[in-house]
Amino acid sequence: MTEIRKKALQIIKSTKVDFENPHPDIFIAKTLIANASWINTTEGTVLIDTLLTPDAAQIMQKKITETSGVIKYIIYTHHHNDHLGGASVFENDKPEIIAHRYLPDQVEKYQILKRHRARIASIQFNIPFDPERSINYVKPTKTYDKEMAFSLGDKTFELYHALGETQDATWIYIPELETAFVGDLIIAGFPNIGNPFKPTRFALPWAKALEKIRAKKPKMLIAHGGRAVYMNEEVDDLLKVTIEAIHSVHDQVVDYINQDIPIDEMIHLVKLPEHLKNNQYLSFIYSRIEFAVYNIYRWYHGYFDHNPANLLPRPQSEVNTEIFNLIGDSARIIKRSEKLLDDGKAQLAIQVLDILLKYDPDNIRARKLHLKILTKLGDDDFCLMSANTWVYFMEQDRKFLEAGV
Ligand SMILES: [Zn+2]
Structure with missing residues (x-):
């Protein structure tokens, strides 16, 4: 078995969970594929995301029992399985489960495309094809539209809707901790704007969501893919370069569309600006620029490339x-x-x-x-x-x- 396939299987199957505790009231569970966080308040605990599987979530639950109180709320940052999959473990706590109002529809879409989803997962993650792989999904008990806020004990939880990797993304800001929890809007590398297997993702609204987060001037940022914790001036650096990179790639694609450059040429032309090329926050570990170009192109452009041979090929x-x-x-x-x-x-x-x-x-x-x-x-x-x-x-x-x- 090749190294990369071994690594992919590890990512999916591993139940190894590491923990971080960057502030006395903030805890993070880290797995190879996704992170989850919980925040202690004087009246209970709020969990943001639940990891991929009940097995991983159980390990997290053990740590929560040691460090924290009852889970009063769960917030889903978006509908991807590696953020929803462990929720059933916490059902006995009877938490309020909050998500953006589009999330239940997104999960339903997975059901009708189950076979296709299993096929693309087997390619994207290099795992065995299993059309019967089930989703451990616990429905939200409450959904919201643009934004919402609630208080628990000594903390306020501000929830904001974002269009980014998905159309149901939520990021959370806790003013008392000056901390933003951004789900997969940040993934320790160039953002996953384009995925060759998945429907079109948002580019410009993604940058706008990051601008809104940046405007809060958070002292700490917690991401749920890859590296979890960013502190102090790192936060502004990270947000600044990521926003600039998205704008740059987006604007180049728009220019090339206006110049009528075909997509198969465009993917080789678009580059990050020179000063961002080797930026530590923009490596192409998970996604890559060609995928982002295809994605932005598809957002603005129909399938026809203006060559009559390709109208009805x-x-x-x-x-x-x-x-x-x-x-x-x-x-x-x-x-x-x-x-x-x-x-x-x-x-x-x-x-x-x-x-x-x-x-x-x-x-x-x-x-x-x-x-x-x-x-x-x-x-x-x-x-x-x-x-x-x-x-x-x-x-x-x-x-x-x-x-x-
Ligand atoms: Zn995701």
């Missing part, structure tokens, strides 16, 4: 077969694809090879080369989502080749 397999028949020579395509790979053009190599593979998917030599190209793409990759994708398809090739032996 024939299936790619049919077109590639026509091209293959003109070439009429598998060996030539393989040779050219090998040359491109040797020249360091792995992406072009895989697209050229596809002319043969769409025509003859069982061609052993082609599948071996396909595996070799994917291995190169995987080896050179730095981003978890794209690296997992190459690895997933490497395994498909491997299975095919082993079956044929």
